[in-house]
Amino acid sequence: MQLYEGMWEVTKTISRQNHDLEPSMCRFMHGHRKLTPNMKRVLEANDRCGIRPSKNIRMLEVEVGGPENLSCLAKDYRNFIENERRLQLCDGDIGAISKLFMTMQQKDHNFLYLMQLDSDNRLCNVLWVHPCGRAAYQEFHDVVSFDTTYLVNRYRMPFATIMGLNHHGQSILLGCVLISHEDADTFKWLFSTWIEAIGGGGAFILMPS
Known part of the structure; x- marks a missing residue:
């Protein structure tokens, strides 16, 4: 880049990747993160039984063989649980x-x-x-x-x-x-x-x- 009359001008771009691609890391990208219907049912059922979110998520991780095998991040599961709690209004x-x-x-x-x-x-x-x-x-x-x-x-x-x-x-x-x-x-x-x-x-x- 070079400065030209008070503005920066791009003179050269390098399009090659500066690090190796790692397919297993795609689960961190928003477009690849999703909760399956079964995961939603398990999370909601466990939460209604009084299981803490951290333990609830840990149970899912154990079921699939580790957090790296989940299709979402921990915060996605916590957000889902929080959203479901919003809808659980008290009787009346x-x-x-x-x-x-x-x-x-x-x-x-x-x-x-x-x-x-x-x-x-x-x-x-x-x-x-x-x-x-x-x-x-x-x-x-x-x-x-x-x-x-x-x-x-x-x-x-x-x-x-x-x-x-x-x-x-x-x-x-x-x-x-x-x-x-x-x-x-x-x-x-x-x-x-x-x-x-x-x-x-x-x-x-x-x-x-």
Whole structure:
């Protein structure tokens, strides 16, 4: 490289590999890491039996003959266990949430909420929109900001706010949501459900990195 008028210019590249390739190391690459359905069942069952994550993972390592034979890293298994724990709400929690929102809806019929459950009848996602938010969206829907940087509840489910901007550049709340996962399927459900909830219409959605 050489400096040219205050900027660096690349003058030469060397494309050859500077170290030997090791196929066994590919399991450290994100694209090659995955949990099989059987691993998920074992991890979830052991966790519900009270087995600590470290011992839970160790049992899998012994079963396949060592950590080098696993298709994931230890942190991937820990993340899976943590995500599953998020969804294990206590008895009556879903009923309590439903009762709260039903009460709010009785006070104002324009209050809207939707809940998504998984195949095991566990709470996955909750979306609620106040009538003020629905009305504001009709006026200020050109740009919408979606932020999932909050972890404020005891289940560690990301709390997301859906915000708009009024004509004075001030933020206005359009909706709120609790989500179990930050993945494509969850966001697809969220955005399609929210657009339906506020009465349709297009929006340019911004998501913070």
